[in-house]
Amino acid sequence: MKRMILFPLILLLSLCMMITVSAGTTTEAEQETPEAAADVLVIYFSATGTTKGVAEKIAALEEADLYEIVPAQAYSAEDLEYSNPESRATMEQNDPAVRPEIAGELPDLSQYETIYLGFPIWWGQEPRIMDNFVESVDLDSKTIIPFCTSGSSGIGESGANLEANAGSGTWKQGQRFPGDVSDEELKAWIEEMKGAGAMIMKIGDKTVDVTWEENESVEELKALAAQGLTISLSMYGGFEQVGSIGQAITRNDVQTTTDPGDIVLYAGDQLVVFYGHNSWAYTRLGRIDLSDVELTELLSGGDVTITLSVE
Ligand SMILES: Cc1cc2nc3c(=O)[nH]c(=O)nc-3n(C[C@H](O)[C@H](O)[C@H](O)COP(=O)(O)O)c2cc1C
Numbered sequence: 001m002k003r004m005i006l007f008p009l010i011l012l013l014s015l016c017m018m019i020t021v022s023a024g025t026t027t028e029a030e031q032e033t034p035e036a037a038a039d040v041l042v043i044y045f046s047a048t049g050t051t052k053g054v055a056e057k058i059a060a061l062e063e064a065d066l067y068e069i070v071p072a073q074a075y076s077a078e079d080l081e082y083s084n085p086e087s088r089a090t091m092e093q094n095d096p097a098v099r100p101e102i103a104g105e106l107p108d109l110s111q112y113e114t115i116y117l118g119f120p121i122w123w124g125q126e127p128r129i130m131d132n133f134v135e136s137v138d139l140d141s142k143t144i145i146p147f148c149t150s151g152s153s154g155i156g157e158s159g160a161n162l163e164a165n166a167g168s169g170t171w172k173q174g175q176r177f178p179g180d181v182s183d184e185e186l187k188a189w190i191e192e193m194k195g196a197g198a199m200i201m202k203i204g205d206k207t208v209d210v211t212w213e214e215n216e217s218v219e220e221l222k223a224l225a226a227q228g229l230t231i232s233l234s235m236y237g238g239f240e241q242v243g244s245i246g247q248a249i250t251r252n253d254v255q256t257t258t259d260p261g262d263i264v265l266y267a268g269d270q271l272v273v274f275y276g277h278n279s280w281a282y283t284r285l286g287r288i289d290l291s292d293v294e295l296t297e298l299l300s301g302g303d304v305t306i307t308l309s310v311e
Pocket of ligand 1: 045046050051052081089120122123125151
């Protein structure tokens with residue numbers, strides 16, 4: 001009798017526990033933010049694994065996706081014998097028109113903005129399969145960052161060759177790494193590639209020297225400039241040109257009296273460039289290094305367009 005009562009009780013308890021676990025799991029799942037799809041892809045070809053190792057490190061540091069260019073016909077040790085003038089790799093490198101076939105499907109690049117492109121140096125150049133690859137995909141509107149590994153040679157003309165063969169994309173100066181490159185060295189290079197270069201301002205066709213502030217707002221403006229930013233400004237009040245950045249960036253407004261040449265952020269999403277004085281709450285962004293006369297000439301003659309880019 002006792003057993004008959006105990007059994008349904010245990011069953012009920014187990015059911016309660018199962019419901020609690022599954023309810024807990026659901027809540028956790030609901031709280032999880034869906035992972036954003038990577039917009040960086042590391043593509044590499046590696047015959048003996050050295051470039052693969054560097055590519056994997058870059059992908060880990062960048063939280064990027066990886067794609068390996070696999071030759072339809074694998075390179076054997078004899079194929080790679082560079083002391084043999086008749087080896088497959090040497091013969092291929094001697095003929096710039098050779099295009100070794102790629103195995104499998106080419107990657108879908110639509111979700112990616114930045115592509116790291118890695119390869120070994122063969123006879124001072126990119127292996128011909130790399131030429132085949134860049135000619136077979138559409139790199140339009142992508143930023144391509146070439147890198148290579150080698151015994152000792154630099155990247156030489158490889159990046160320029162690939163850029164010419166691709167015919168599209170924005171290509172950065174490539175970099176050679178030894179197979180045992182450290183994460184620190186790669187990190188520093190990645191930062192440099194991401195636009196640690198100077199932010200360049202053009203007013204109309206004229207490039208102007210700017211001393212930029214060191215603050216969060218300038219960092220965010222630079223990130224937008226790295227994608228290419230064009231701002232249409234209008235003359236206002238006889239002392240400034242003002243135009244929308246297109247989106248809000250961090251503001252830390254402080255009551256300010258501006259001088260000619262000052263560049264400030266107004267209301268979080270407006271860029272203002274002064275050729276006169278004004279007092280308002282702004283976030284300082286920088287200062288154009290031109291004389292008052294030059295600034296008046298440049299900014300008081302009608303509306304202007306400003307373009308911002310990163311070197
Ligand atoms: C056919 C061939 C030619 C090579 N030519 C050069 C060269 O010109 N300069 C150099 O420093 N290393 C040269 N190497 C060495 C490779 O660039 C180096 O071992 C590279 O890191 C290999 O990368 P992987 O393991 O990703 O294939 C050559 C290797 C091969 C197989």
